[in-house]
Amino acid sequence: MTGSRLVGSGSALPRRVVTNGELAARIDTSDEWIVERTGIRQRYIAGEGETTASLATEAARAALADCGLAARDIDLIVLATATPDNTFPATATKVQHALGCNGGIAFDVAAVCSGFLYALATADSMLRTGMGRRALVIGAETFSRILDWNDRTTCVLFGDGAGAVVLEAPTSGDSAPGESAAGVLATRLHADGAQHDLLYVDGGPSTTQTVGHLRMKGREVFRHAVVNLSEVLNEVLDAAGVRAAEIDWIVPHQANARILDATARKLGIPAEKVIVTVDRHANTSAASVPLAFDAARCDGRIRPGDLVMFEAMGGGFTWGASLVRL
Incomplete structure (x- = not known):
């Protein structure tokens, strides 16, 4: 059986854009050096009041709006992050409360850059086994807060942001005869x-x-x-x-x-x-x-x-x- 269907997506970025030129004014680097080695020209950096949870919540709301669902339709939130708001509780629970869908399942996954893939697989498996009908799968980070801004080999590489998708549990009627199942x-x-x-x-x-x-x-x-x-x-x-x-x-x-x-x-x-x-x-x-x-x-x-x-x-x-x- 085909797995859960991806029915909506959304994203959120901090307000502040930091260009390579701005970094070059602070550390020993240049726009040319960064672009040649990485392809990066700019990044978004979280400011005051912007956290992993706030970005994740904004992305989740955008994903729900994209597929015309309300927060109450969500049974499960799996949030991938290496930069949680707190050591505990899970940042997913803060997102759950901000959305107003308390009472379902909400937890974090820590697999760093692969976190979204791990979260997607976890949510898909749980939906397939009947633990919910719909899930929010979120990847959200404020990596700028764990960077050494004096290390030019790493600080130029990272940025902050969040993305979310909505998954729906598979059903037997998801595709018509002859069509490839979604x-x-x-x-x-x-x-x-x-x-x-x-x-x-x-x-x-x-x-x-x-x-x-x-x-x-x-x-x-x-x-x-x-x-x-x-x-x-x-x-x-x-x-x-x-x-x-x-x-x-x-x-x-x-x-x-x-x-x-x-x-x-x-x-x-x-x-x-x-x-x-x-x-x-x-x-x-x-x-x-x-x-x-x-x-x-x-x-x-x-x-x-x-x-x-x-x-x-x-x-x-x-x-x-x-x-x-x-």
């Missing part, structure tokens, strides 16, 4: 804790009792990303019985333009099928896939009936991919 077709997830030291935050309640800062060995992360993402994309294609040429769009984690290009080339997928927003959003971790997806729906590229591949890799390492028919 819904989640296949998902594969992986993790490898041996790679911890390549991408991590050097703090936490149980170790340093601090929030800490992001640390990354970029070259090694790049190498792992291209190999891992190519492999998991092929796993999902095999599981769904689909050829790469049949994919209408790839919506990847927006980490680095070079990674996006290299992964597409490895799979033989034309660059024009890859949704790219890293130039204006930078790397928003768990928010990047739903932000890119919503942007491509809003500008008319992604349409009902399209076959869309989501993919991401993040700290942990964690990585995964999901194939969805809209």
Whole structure:
């Protein structure tokens, strides 16, 4: 049976835009250096009063409006984030309360940049087993608050934002005879804790009792990303019985333009099928896939009936991919 149907999407970005030029005035970098190595030209940075929960709530409301649903129609909220408002309770519960749909299921998922894929798979599995009819799946981050702004190799890479989708549980009448059924077709997830030291935050309640800062060995992360993402994309294609040429769009984690290009080339997928927003959003971790997806729906590229591949890799390492028919 085809999985849950993706029926709506929404996004939210902080008010403040920070260009490469503004960063170059503060640290030893330049617009040319950043663009050449990453493809990033700007990012959004959360200001006073803007938190992971507030951005997530705004994106959730936009997703509900997109599909004409009310908050009371939501039974489940799964929120992916590495930058929660508090150590506990889950940021998802704050979103739930802000939306006014208390009493259902709400929890966070921590898988860093792969978080949205993990959250999507979790929500889809729960809806398939009857634990709810509709779910909000959200990726939301305020990564600017864990960056070392003196480290030019990392602080130029990240931004803040949130994206959300609404999932509906599958039913037997979701497609007419002869039509391709809409819904989640296949998902594969992986993790490898041996790679911890390549991408991590050097703090936490149980170790340093601090929030800490992001640390990354970029070259090694790049190498792992291209190999891992190519492999998991092929796993999902095999599981769904689909050829790469049949994919209408790839919506990847927006980490680095070079990674996006290299992964597409490895799979033989034309660059024009890859949704790219890293130039204006930078790397928003768990928010990047739903932000890119919503942007491509809003500008008319992604349409009902399209076959869309989501993919991401993040700290942990964690990585995964999901194939969805809209």
